[in-house]
Amino acid sequence: MSAVTPEDFQPILSLVRDFVRAKVVPREREIMDTDAIPDDLRGQAAEMGLFGYAIPEEWGGLGLDLTQDVELAMEFGYTALALRSMFGTNNGIAGQVLVNFGTDEQKAAWLERIASGEVIASFALTEPGAGSNPAGLRTKAVRDGDDWVIDGEKCFITNAPIAGLFVVFARTRPADASGTGIAVFLVPADTPGVEVAAKDKKMGQEGAWTANVSFTEVRVPSSSLVGGDEDTGYRAAMTSLARGRVHIAALAVGTAQRALDESIAHATTATQGGTPIGDFQLVQAMLADQQTGVLAGRALVRETAKRYVSGEDRRIGPSAAKLYCTEMAGRIADLAVQIHGGSGYMREMPVERIYRDVRLLRLYEGTSEIQRLIIGGGLVRGARR
Template sequence: MALDPETFGALLDTVRRFVAERLRPLEEKVAEEDEVPEDIVREMRELGLFGLSIPEEFGGLGLTMSEEVRVALEFGRTTPAFRSVFGTNVGIGSQGLVMAGSDAQKAAWLPRIASGEIVASFALTEPGAGSDSASVQTRAVRDGDVYLLSGSKRFITNADKASLFTVMARTAGEGAHGVSAFLVPADLPGLSVGKPEKKMGQQGAHVCDVNFDETPVPVANRLGAEGEGFRIAMRVLDRGRLHIAAVCVGVAERLIADAVAYASDRRQFGKPLADFQLVQAMIADSKTEALAARALVLETAARKDAGDPIVLECAAAKYFASEMVGRVADRAVQIFGGAGYIADYGIERLYRDVRLFRIYEGTSQIQQLVIARETIKNGG
């Protein structure tokens, strides 16, 4: 159920000011230290950001998808690492539980996820299973009242902060139908988390390996029935892809604003860069593509709220928006010229940050396959 317009408007205004006044001044510090300050995390909890998508009955804000993507747009106007702090709680870390959890599972975990007391993470990717996510080899073997979980997960967002993982593991034969989903507390024996990886961009947002050595997971922690894990994961990713598409649009709008400000101030040949038509062409292309992506995101979110099937549209939004923001970032560097290559201006940092959007939660190539499959299935 949507918030009333006045309440939601106040939330958006608060988020907008939080991004502008608290987060953007800290971008360089977070990039250098590879850590978001704890006082910022605490403020995010107080603002309710960890529970944006969690139903009100469990302590969340219960935003509709249309409302959630508008909040994500605002968070796109700063380094993506800030959104990542609560992003897994809002998206892939909690939504399997929201969609498929039992009443007891929801009551046990969702209030603490919504408050930010615990961080939830999503463990699907493995050393040998990335885009081919149905080929996971982590195994869960039932032994009485527990499943013994063994295997390794890779590039897991917020793993070093997580208290709860949604883990996809094989309980039967090969293929998607042999995968089941489990809620795995981080303090169970046999579970270990590796060191954060050194990355190209998005410093402050950590990804780590997660290893399981006959970790005893109670049968009561299985999400849904055996063999339903892959279906749950795909539903979670559909929603996550739309959220990421919205973040991409927000970053693009930030880059365009920065490029326009620089081009208006920087003078060459006796006049501002913004007066040169070839610079104007880059601005025009960027603005047009960002507007198109924004429209696609908002329309898809509205269709999801209406209960329409949106597998194709989520894939299209994520594909178009993530590719779009890469082009916009490249043009922004070009408009800044030599300054765009210098760390002090921040543009090169955003250029590196946005590169990941074309890879995680389904590569652009996977989105193309989904779009083509759904289009052909639907007869065009």
């Protein structure tokens, strides 16, 4: 259950919507050109509690549940996706590992600082040979007395260049009958042996920083093993990712809405031969397809979040929402560029940025292909049961 009532949530939602549209949207070009979120926007986001909106109240967060989280995500999607990325790992995949699986001591040590934005937590799962499926994990953790020693290489790690804490997934033994052998550790970024490479140069999402992180004989105390249990890792990853998928689906809906709004504005003002292009039936058809996708996506996200919170469906629904909404956002961004014609290909147009930004949504938190396997496999296994 959310700590925040629907009545109390409305002003939070309005505040976020105003912040996104009045403060962030006008500075999208600046974010894109500097490849950074301006410090004053970061400060405002922290002040509003955005670094901890999904962290429980007892740890200094707002305690929003997933049905409320998706409403905020649809607002965050309306602008440069780097904004959401800045606090996304704290509320989402990294923070939720601690919320759901951390010991009381681990929560006390980190959650308040994560919720305030003092510490950025980074989710270090993906490796060169293990992306959407953590079973292929190569990073190793070996027990040495009371410590663990971690060795391995992670890639595409969001917020790595600014992280204060890495939530690191590592194999403690090969998978066997008793479990997957994947553990998860809390590794402060300043631990000797942790090295963050230069930030990646990406196709889009400027201002959202990712980088490779290497762990070379990184020694951490046994108290940094999340949940105090060697087999927590795989479950923690799967749980965090399933929740994250619903959030990403909502983000995609927000971005699709922005692409639609930009398309309508262009169609009603741009002319061809003296006629507004919005009067042409083929342009109207494209707008109709965009609107239908946005409405379907929004309904799917809300329904999926509700079923996730009730515990009814935490596996197939999140994958279906993520698959549909991110693919839909890609189609809508493509149509938006088409409606804008040649101008849609120009760097100063929001739809050009959106077109590049949304491409990543079909890759992270599990690719579209992985989502199809989860959905299809889940349905077949369910029928057999």
